[in-house]
Amino acid sequence: MTATSTKPLSELLAQTEFSDDDIVRLLGLTDPEECEALRQRAFDVTTEKTGNNVYLRGLIEVSNICTANCRYCGIRKDNHTVERYTLTEESIVACALHALHEGYGSIAIQAGERRDPKWIAWISRLLERIHKETVCEELPTGLGVTLSLGEQTYEVYKEWAEASGNPTGLRYLLRIESSNPRLFAELHSTPGKHEKILEHRYQALRDLRRAGYQVGTGVMIGLPGQTLEDLMRDIRTFGEMGADMIGMGPYITSNGADMTALGMMEKRPLMQLALNMISTTRLVMPDINIAAATALETLEPNGRVRGIRHGCNVIMPNITPQTTRASYQLYDNKAGTEVGPESNVLVERNIVEMTGRTLGLNLLGSSRRWAARTA
Template identity: 35%
Template sequence: MKPNSPGASRHQIQNHFFTTPTEELVQRGFATCQQTMGKSVLLRGLIEFTNHCNCNCLYCGIRRGNQAIRRYRLAEEEILELVARGRELQLSTFVLQGGEDPEWHTDRICRLVERIKAFTGPAAAVTLSCGNRTPAEYRSMASAGADRYLIRFETSDPELYARLHHGQSLAERLDAVRAVQAAGLQTGSGFMTGLPGQTVETELNNILLSKELELDMVGVGPFIPHPQTPLASSRQQGLEATIRATALLRLALPQAHLPATTSAGSLAADGREQMIAAGANVLMPNITTKDFRKDYALYPGKICLDETDIEGAVQGLVPTLATLGKKLSFARGDAPIWSSSNQQI
């Protein structure tokens, strides 16, 4: 696999999707990851800074309509303290994830990014994940020093998307993804496997859409029904679809960063390890203050809620990664495609 390989074609992905056994697909995904990304598994420090959200998505535990959840917003100083702690642990990327919270307006987010960058300098990257904004707002975030932005499309089926998001359109979401790219931010998106109403064809199209968008990062994880949502009684599927999607994404986008997601680890004890074995190359330890971590309840059964020793939890991954031929990396880890394009980051 050459460093600038475009990856498997649409036809090849379709063929693998329908005909390649999971064990072989996993082997292919892992081998491609080794060739293009090496042995390193990158670490990103996750800070869930607000669980307030104006959206009412049917699957999400922090949806506006969930009255059973304790709401919180971290103060800027609390976030900066978490960044300082993360730097002590040698973390070089911080992912600030939150709901679409009107009190965290764009000017405030930009001020926070500027303060983080003043502390870390260029050695650390800031990734934002705070929902739909305007193109001008994405440009403002980039000007403030943000490096990356995550905005998942969740499903490639327009009708299903509208049903899950109370009439919001998939087209608008994809316009937002493209606006993030146009703003000069490294761009992440992704989807869920096993969503109620999602067909086999949609599962394939999720992967093909990720390839079409030429994403720098792709997050994929299983749908897990939350008891305080309208989808509480939906059937829980297993992890195989997520593992297959990980391998296929690695073949389709060999240079994209693929996280081994917490939702996979919540569904299966070795879920994250299975994703790494299929081609994932990123882990995102949660460094949010323990008192608030349990309240960012996107889905039930979330792992790592009670960890107090983040450093120990991170280092505890080392033996498992070694068995997979992998090692932890504290590098900033910009997307290879992005770095090779000679963009300023």
């Protein structure tokens, strides 16, 4: 190790600039007292740089039809055991209005990846309607919208941005899953019409920035064959692309995917690694939004609360109709598939009681980094 990586942890945590060795050391912490010191520092930096609010994004999983065959995913094209669905426009708008009435401020629209003209036009109409029906006194520009609809062309991103009608609350989450080209290729080794190539993913992220979105990305933590150095380079990649928000979580196997034989980390060390990754990313990029992934809750009860205590400032309560939730299983035993929207109240109450944070109700909750960049 270098001299920097062996300095007292208290001195390392007080820094605002971190070497690669510093980052690897923080990611690899396992001693409970040291992990707690990292957690507390990340929590304090979050308070200082992004405030005391936790922002809500009502998650609507609009369709599990997908043209891609990513090996880790439970709704991959070649999984013929899953029941495919697409919600109706009326159902989706009803979900959006539920979010509005609950004070969420923003929604997230997620689906399997499609690029056909009919789908693109349908999303545009949907965004226009959501905007029209959610402009109100509390939200004069309507609900904020985060899209997570895969790789598209710049022209499609621009069309959807214009349809959303809300440039100050417009976001797109496109995860890279890993910045290691070898790992990325192993995750997406599905040659064909929608073959995944890491450089194409980076180009899509650049196109999103050019189209006016707050740009979000992220990775899976604890992948088979992944090292602490890989995760460090993931954080460096977030910084190099100027990400405004990060959505990342632990890798959990899916019986509907193609990687079950490779296994996964044991839950306890995986949870600690995921929390270390959240906290370290917060220290390196203090003014971004970081979402507490549902996968944390799948590993451990109140996992999202732990995510907030380690540096997250966004949660995405699932407001998808309960009838289709079990069909949107990206990984096994996904938390929240068996309960209705009323369960979100428990999550929200736990956040307030267990973290000392407040809920940012009726607020778009845009990234501070994005606000500074576009001021």
